Amino acid sequence: MRKNAKFDRDQVVDKATNLYWEKGFHATSMRNLQDVIDMRPGSIYATFGSKEGLFKEALMRYTQQGVTALHLCRNETQSPLEALKRFVKEIVIDTQTAAPNGMCMLAKTVAELTDSNRDLLEEAKRSLKILETEFEKLIIEAQEHGEVAKDKVAGQLARHLQIQISGLRIYAKTYGDEAPLDQLVEDIFTHYPF
Amino acid sequence: MRKNAKFDRDQVVDKATNLYWEKGFHATSMRNLQDVIDMRPGSIYATFGSKEGLFKEALMRYTQQGVTALHLCRNETQSPLEALKRFVKEIVIDTQTAAPNGMCMLAKTVAELTDSNRDLLEEAKRSLKILETEFEKLIIEAQEHGEVAKDKVAGQLARHLQIQISGLRIYAKTYGDEAPLDQLVEDIFTHYPF
DNA sequence: GTTAAAATTGAACAATCGTTCAAATATCTT
């Protein structure tokens, strides 16, 4: 089997992402990271530069996978709005048990970091905006399909959706099983403003 | 001037709260704390037991002040719903510039911590539930005043409001000035489900 | 004013932090 450098790097970043996602930037130690990704400090620093460098790459990878998951939802469903709903259910409900952390890694990062780590903070913000733009694209498509009234502003609906997701995921972590997540996700799409 | 032990303790906890609120639990060091509250390690540990003990007291104080602020809004306004709106604007908008951190300290804590700090995590969750219950009380009062339809379930509306606030505050930190916060808060109350 | 009790101090502790780098190992080139 031929060596594929990119593949290895992706695997490593995946594992790092899961650890960062679970514990956050500050609570994750390099030694913890070394164990999980099975690399020695020298290699890590030669490859990623610093703890921040690896975290930044983790953020980018997390975002890329989010966008991919959304596109996948689109391909698996018949309508753009259905795709959005499926995606939201996936990240709000399934993630509660399956993922390293019920929270969105990007929102968690925006919540955790200050200007002391401006680069990382800005990267997380940028990623959240990328996802919101993806939502907007699907909403525009939904408008073209007649699923959403054309007098609505797609950007505003995307923003609304983003806010609902962020709020819901914090709520889910707060209330655990008690929260009727499925119903709450349904409500987002059956009531205002969709 | 007579010494008032409780007052001193409150002042200290206030300062600690602001630091924890700004930097989060893990990124706040005891030495950082020592400088801000102007106490030496021995005194801190004699008084609060540990870094976690002080954080827990900070969480409780933050929550108590939140409840007080909400009651204050109620006394300053004519209707329960107006009080809620004022409170939301206060914490979502004013806090962006004035407070140590635009985020809600409780939501930020729920986002940051894992079971490694179960006590603190549970305390933050409990506090969020307390605030939600306060929302619910005001909504019930609003129903009695005829501001909110009585066929709505107050608990659900309170939950909805909690989700909007959490989502909005993350959104505000992500988008900074670009976010039309005032309009977004208005939307919460003018549209569904109020 | 003297003594007992309580509170405060700050040096010091072991543990862990992120990071470095000379040495060892693996890979590529010819």
Next chain:
DNA sequence: AAGATATTTGAACGATTGTTCAATTTTAAC
């Protein structure tokens, strides 16, 4: 197979972490 290049290793670094505690100072009691 031999030499050049790139990668990996892991011990070690100084800094910082949360915490302790004997010594000191302040407060309270009589």
